[in-house]
Amino acid sequence: KQAEMNMITNPVTNLMLQGRYDGYPKRRGLTRVKELLNAGVNVAYGQDCIKDTFYPFGKADMLEVGLILAHAAHMSLPHEIEEVFNMPLERSARILRLTDYGIEEGKRADIVILDADNPKDALRLQSTRLYVIKEGTIVAKSVRDTRFLI
Numbered sequence: 001k002q003a004e005m006n007m008i009t010n011p012v013t014n015l016m017l018q019g020r021y022d023g024y025p026k027r028r029g030l031t032r033v034k035e036l037l038n039a040g041v042n043v044a045y046g047q048d049c050i051k052d053t054f055y056p057f058g059k060a061d062m063l064e065v066g067l068i069l070a071h072a073a074h075m076s077l078p079h080e081i082e083e084v085f086n087m088p089l090e091r092s093a094r095i096l097r098l099t100d101y102g103i104e105e106g107k108r109a110d111i112v113i114l115d116a117d118n119p120k121d122a123l124r125l126q127s128t129r130l131y132v133i134k135e136g137t138i139v140a141k142s143v144r145d146t147r148f149l150i
Contacts, residue, residue, distance in 0.1 A: 006042045006095040009033060011069040013047065013055040033073040037083060044091040045069050062088040063114075067123045078120070085119035109136035115144060 009031045018029030036043050047065050049055035070076060070084045093101035100108045113131040116122035132140040 001040045006044070007031060007033075007036050008092075008095065009043065009045045009069065010048060011045055011072055012058065012065055013049045015068070015072055016055050028072060030069075030072050033069065034075065034080070042091055042094050044087045044095055046088070046092075061126075063123060063126050067126065070123060081120045081123065085123060110134055115142075 011030055014029040014031075016029070019027030033043055045062075045065055047055075047058055047060050047062075050058040050060050052058065066084045066087065069087075070081065073084075075081065075084050090101070100106075103111070111131075111133045112129050113133070114122050114127040115130050116125065116127040121127065128142050128144065129140070130142055130144070131138055
């Protein structure tokens with residue numbers, strides 16, 4: 001905190017790799033996320049292993065990474081869930097020193113619109129990404145299809 005450092009955790013790969021050869025009890029392979037947040041350190045998460053030898057399940061899905069982090073770091077209280085949801089958003093923007101971050105006129109228009117009512121449901125349900133917008137242009141969209149099969 002005094003050094004104004006940021007911390008980025010890579011929970012899925014670290015959980016897979018660190019402690020894998022330990023006897024029991026096994027190490028969790030995760031930095032002290034809650035303790036760092038409580039100390040006022042800016043913490044975010046990411047994933048750098050995409051379908052590779054270190055983590056063959058990687059797909060750079062921040063909702064998935066966030067859900068796994070929430071489990072591993074025991075972050076299930078309402079304010080903790082909000083914090084997990086915000087880590088790849090505001091906290092990451094702070095780490096990257098983005099000056100044009102946020103939803104305001106004149107800011108860069110990069111956004112993912114989720115089919116969720118709140119952060120908890122976005123993480124819990126691994127919500128459909130209805131739209132992915134990059135620099136104001138829709139680059140991907142999903143169609144919500146509800147059918148009644150009788």
